Amino acid sequence: MKTMREKTLLVQSGRPAGGIPHSVNPPVVRASTVLFPTVEAMQETRRRRETGEQVFSYGVRGTPTTHALEDAVTALEQGERTLIYPSGLAALSAVLLSHARPSDHIAVIDTVYPPVRQLCSSYLVPRGVEVSYFAPSPEGLMAVLRPHTSLILAETPGSGTFEVVDIPALAAIAQKNGSRLAVDNTWAAGFFLKPLTQGADISIQAATKYICGHSDTMLGTVTVRGDAFTPLFETTTMLGLCASPTDCYDALKGLRTLEVRLRRHEQSALQVAGWLARHADVSEVYHPALADSPGHSIWRRDFTGSSGLFAFALSLQLVEHSAAFVNALAHFGIGASWGGFESLALPVKPGSIRAAAPWAGPGTIIRLHIGLEDTQDLIEDLDQAFSHIGALA
Ligand SMILES: Cc1ncc(COP(=O)(O)O)c(C=O)c1O
Known part of the structure; x- marks a missing residue:
């Protein structure tokens, strides 16, 4: 090429x-079966595939x-x-x-x-x-x-x-x-x-x-x-x-369409992450493209951009309401597999799975995937979820 x-x-x-x-x-x-014109042609194709060559020989290959x-x-x-x-x-x-x-x-x-x-x-x-x-x-x-x-x-x-x-x-x-x-x-x-x-x-x-x-x-x-x-x-x-x-x-x-989608995920996630970073009820935003993130200098050196997945922690007095926060969101689905066009939110407990070094952050953080919706709708949705848990505290 x-x-x-x-x-x-x-x-x-x-x-x-x-x-x-x-x-x-x-x-x-x-395909499962692939048909060959002769036995010899089939044997030759099989010989080539064993060398790792990409040949059409059988569905599993x-x-x-x-x-x-x-x-x-x-x-x-x-x-x-x-x-x-x-x-x-x-x-x-x-x-x-x-x-x-x-x-x-x-x-x-x-x-x-x-x-x-x-x-x-x-x-x-x-x-x-x-x-x-x-x-x-x-x-x-x-x-x-x-x-x-x-x-x-x-x-x-x-x-x-x-x-x-x-x-x-x-x-x-x-x-x-x-x-x-x-x-x-x-x-x-x-x-x-x-x-x-x-x-x-x-x-x-x-x-x-x-x-x-x-x-x-x-x-x-x-x-x-x-x-x-x-x-x-x-x-x-x-x-x-x-x-x-x-x-x-x-x-x-x-x-x-990967590049176009990724750029939109990137821009929207940065906008939402920036808004969260300024919010009084947020203690931490875990997003490597934010300048004060611990891995930021390596990210800047090695990556050419950031995608739509990051996390944040509610302030200490609100952490226990992380699930209620996620439940209160209207535009974020509650689901695991990110990378699609839609926004998702999920409480995560990193401490329970670490083996090498203990997790120093709060017990629960909230993972967000920012999809292709209008960012203003997402921010307004997060805003109303903060008000919702504020009333519980
Ligand atoms: C970083 C990462 N690697 C691998 C996987 C596994 O992918 P799959 O869901 O296609 O099995 C996931 C799924 O969430 C993931 O987040």
């Missing part, structure tokens, strides 16, 4: 080549729609290869299962997407993998690193609490130790952060969130560079992990 700027790339990547009339996006190709999405996400993440999974959690699991063998040690950031802990404690640890959680900093990683650490799994900013971690510094540590660094890049949607250009080996996304963008599709992506591909490919093939081509088609459509 010719060199192009990122907005053009999002519009054009993974699309059919010209020459003959074709639809704008690749069509949905659904992807169809042309899956391969088109793989190519588009590879271009977005500036990696070398992408594989697609049925959910973001499946993508994370594929990375852990492929890069952690019995007697290996893995280091997982303490701010990881919480269900990853379950995979570690209920599956990896009983099978002889040692797991340590590290505080989200290079020093935190150094404190748990071992000579046999095979994989470091980071997420930036952290799930629910938005600590920014220094990816180039983690990458330097990983490289020196002979470990692979994987980064959950869902918050930045592969657009505002490029971990693979900052030394990471693996970038993971829950495409369920911003790439699909309409809260109706589950999908995960893993993009790699270098020799991180082979174990991932082997594990994915062995487990028969694949995603529906219809869902891949949704993701390809989502990619076309």
